[in-house]
Amino acid sequence: MNFLNYLVSRWDNLLELAIQHAIITAVAVLIATVIGVGLGVATYRTERPRELVIAIASVFLTIPSLALFGLFIPVFGLGATPVVVALVMYALLPIVANTIVGLRGVDPAIVESAQGMGMGRTLRLIRIELPLAWPVILTGMRVSTLITLGIAAIGAYIRGPGLGNDIFRGLARIGSPVALNLVLGGILGVVVLAVLFDLLYVLINRLTTTRGIR
Amino acid sequence: MSAPADVGSRDGSRVKIHLDKLAKRYPGQHKPAVDELSLSIPEGEIVIFVGPSGCGKTTVMKMINRLIEPTSGQILIDDEDITRADPDQLRRRIGYVIQQIGLFPHMTIAENIATVPKLLGWDRERIAARVDELIGIVGMDPALHRKRYPKELSGGQRQRIGVARAMSADPDIMLMDEPFGAIDPITRDRLQNEFLRIQAEVKKTIVFVTHDIDEAIKMGDRIAILREHSRIAQYDTPERILVDPADEFVADFIGHGASLKRLSLSRVRDIELGSWPTVTDDTDRAEAIAALHASDKGSLLVLDRQRRPRTWVDSDHLRRSDARPLSEIGLPLAVVEPRATLSDTLNEMLTARYSTAVVVGESGEYQGVVDIDTINEAIRGMRSAERGRLRRGFDVVDEVG
Numbered sequence: 001m002n003f004l005n006y007l008v009s010r011w012d013n014l015l016e017l018a019i020q021h022a023i024i025t026a027v028a029v030l031i032a033t034v035i036g037v038g039l040g041v042a043t044y045r046t047e048r049p050r051e052l053v054i055a056i057a058s059v060f061l062t063i064p065s066l067a068l069f070g071l072f073i074p075v076f077g078l079g080a081t082p083v084v085v086a087l088v089m090y091a092l093l094p095i096v097a098n099t100i101v102g103l104r105g106v107d108p109a110i111v112e113s114a115q116g117m118g119m120g121r122t123l124r125l126i127r128i129e130l131p132l133a134w135p136v137i138l139t140g141m142r143v144s145t146l147i148t149l150g151i152a153a154i155g156a157y158i159r160g161p162g163l164g165n166d167i168f169r170g171l172a173r174i175g176s177p178v179a180l181n182l183v184l185g186g187i188l189g190v191v192v193l194a195v196l197f198d199l200l201y202v203l204i205n206r207l208t209t210t211r212g213i214r
Numbered sequence: 215m216s217a218p219a220d221v222g223s224r225d226g227s228r229v230k231i232h233l234d235k236l237a238k239r240y241p242g243q244h245k246p247a248v249d250e251l252s253l254s255i256p257e258g259e260i261v262i263f264v265g266p267s268g269c270g271k272t273t274v275m276k277m278i279n280r281l282i283e284p285t286s287g288q289i290l291i292d293d294e295d296i297t298r299a300d301p302d303q304l305r306r307r308i309g310y311v312i313q314q315i316g317l318f319p320h321m322t323i324a325e326n327i328a329t330v331p332k333l334l335g336w337d338r339e340r341i342a343a344r345v346d347e348l349i350g351i352v353g354m355d356p357a358l359h360r361k362r363y364p365k366e367l368s369g370g371q372r373q374r375i376g377v378a379r380a381m382s383a384d385p386d387i388m389l390m391d392e393p394f395g396a397i398d399p400i401t402r403d404r405l406q407n408e409f410l411r412i413q414a415e416v417k418k419t420i421v422f423v424t425h426d427i428d429e430a431i432k433m434g435d436r437i438a439i440l441r442e443h444s445r446i447a448q449y450d451t452p453e454r455i456l457v458d459p460a461d462e463f464v465a466d467f468i469g470h471g472a473s474l475k476r477l478s479l480s481r482v483r484d485i486e487l488g489s490w491p492t493v494t495d496d497t498d499r500a501e502a503i504a505a506l507h508a509s510d511k512g513s514l515l516v517l518d519r520q521r522r523p524r525t526w527v528d529s530d531h532l533r534r535s536d537a538r539p540l541s542e543i544g545l546p547l548a549v550v551e552p553r554a555t556l557s558d559t560l561n562e563m564l565t566a567r568y569s570t571a572v573v574v575g576e577s578g579e580y581q582g583v584v585d586i587d588t589i590n591e592a593i594r595g596m597r598s599a600e601r602g603r604l605r606r607g608f609d610v611v612d613e614v615g
Contacts, residue, residue: 107314107316109312109314109315109316110316110317110318110319111316112281112312112316113310113312113315113316113317113318114316114318114329115281115305116279116281116305116310116312116389117305117306117310117329117330117333117379118301118302118303118304118305118306118330118333119302119329119333120302123333128318131320132319132320209320210320210321210322210363211363212319212320212321212322212363212364212365213319213320
């Protein structure tokens with residue numbers, strides 16, 4: 001069976017795996033965004049905590065994923081939960097770093113004029129600083145999504161959902177005729193998802209930023 | 215230190231902002247940034263803080279809306295001590311314009327102007343009406359600019375919107391920190407004039423910071439010249455600062471062009487016009503020559519039938535036998551209106567061939583002449599008038615320093 005025939009015969013299975021893969025990625029990136037933007041907002045004004053947060057998130061990203069998944073088995077067991085926790089850890093750095101860079105990049109004159117007009121700290125953050133930092137934060141989320149899509153495939157090692165299942169099944173049957181098709185199908189699925197997520201980010205950027213800062 | 219300048223009692227206007235022994239010390243700095251400054255700012259006037267960079271003038275201004283918290287002292291607005299008020303509530307009733315403008319780039323012009331009214335909870339129609347009104351007041355077209363973003367405007371337009379935004383909730387007080395500092399000289403001049411025109415109508419109490427003494431003289435009803443640690447070197451009207459600088463520091467700060475600067479403060483209508491022998495257009499030559507001999511001047515001013523000045527004629531012109539009317543011979547005139555400044559008048563005189571300017575009224579009719587001596591006299595007069603006033607003890611300004 002050539003690869004094209006394989007795709008035609010197994011597309012429903014691939015689609016299901018791809019949807020699982022997309023969901024677990026989206027969930028991980030959303031949680032990482034909440035935590036990352038929160039940490040960024042909490043620390044961007046002060047030097048020491050800011051550096052500490054960046055350092056910790058950097059360490060997370062350097063842990064080999066296979067090892068981390070393995071380490072999580074005794075803590076979270078098998079399945080989606082440990083995968084999501086690990087993915088959140090990997091997705092954190094680009095989001096935290098870009099939140100901090102974005103917030104610190106807001107022109108101090110703009111913040112001062114907002115303050116001078118009687119906007120308190122929270123209002124200033126919500127109405128002025130975060131909207132101006134948003135395109136940079138969104139770029140961080142985009143990078144995180146790409147990292148997460150790749151690493152999520154390895155989550156199948158601890159019975160996580162997604163396209164990694166086909167890849168691991170293929171790798172386990174190296175030599176058999178279907179092995180290559182399984183691996184290639186999984187890889188193609190991840191690549192297609194990456195393209196689709198990228199398009200989604202372009203759309204979100206369009207919808208959530210005004211012409212004034214584009 | 216004695217009581218601060220009580221400007222209110224002098225010319226009947228009320229004190230709007232009163233700074234009482236206001237001081238700012240930064241930790242780790244030996245000398246205070248602002249050292250016990252006391253000053254009264256009258257309602258409806260533009261008070262300029264001017265001084266060399268680092269003198270703390272911006273610090274003083276930012277203490278008024280408490281972007282910088284004073285270390286000690288009081289700030290009274292309408293006799294109420296605002297050093298304990300809620301700073302955000304306070305700032306919503308004080309307009310604030312900075313040199314970098316600080317428009318919000320992600321918001322439209324309308325949204326930028328609506329910022330404070332929204333904070334104050336105005337309803338939507340009232341905000342929309344106010345936004346359009348303000349865009350119009352600063353000389354722009356609401357329909358065209360309402361929905362634009364700051365990056366789509368020129369520097370001058372952005373500055374106008376900055377001023378409009380500061381006036382949005384109709385505050386009594388506006389603080390302006392070098393608002394025209396980052397704009398090219400020609401646009402700056404136009405914006406300054408427009409701002410003075412707006413101010414003549416709205417009569418806000420304005421604290422205006424600049425390092426440019428020429429801007430201070432042009433814009434200020436009153437100028438506070440600050441030296442290091444925000445000590446007041448002189449607090450007075452531009453006229454009196456130019457005529458009678460309090461000390462070396464002020465004189466140095468004004469620079470050598472003080473007399474020239476003074477010329478842009480007084481206008482032709484403020485001085486006594488000279489007279490000149492005139493003849494009408496249709497006078498015959500012999501009669502004109504006789505009139506010229508009878509006067510002590512070397513020439514006659516030719517007027518037409520509506521008494522509008524036309525030319526200068528001297529004896530050479532008159533002796534050349536010629537049938538043309540007098541208005542067609544002779545030298546061209548430098549003509550000025552009563553509202554021209556002496557500076558403009560002097561400029562006209564120097565440009566024209568004859569160093570006397572003719573003053574005309576609304577419909578162009580002859581009113582009198584101004585020559586170099588008149589201007590000189592006017593400057594001397596201003597100086598002695600100010601000196602006289604000082605001697606009569608009206609001065610309350612020295613007590614401030």
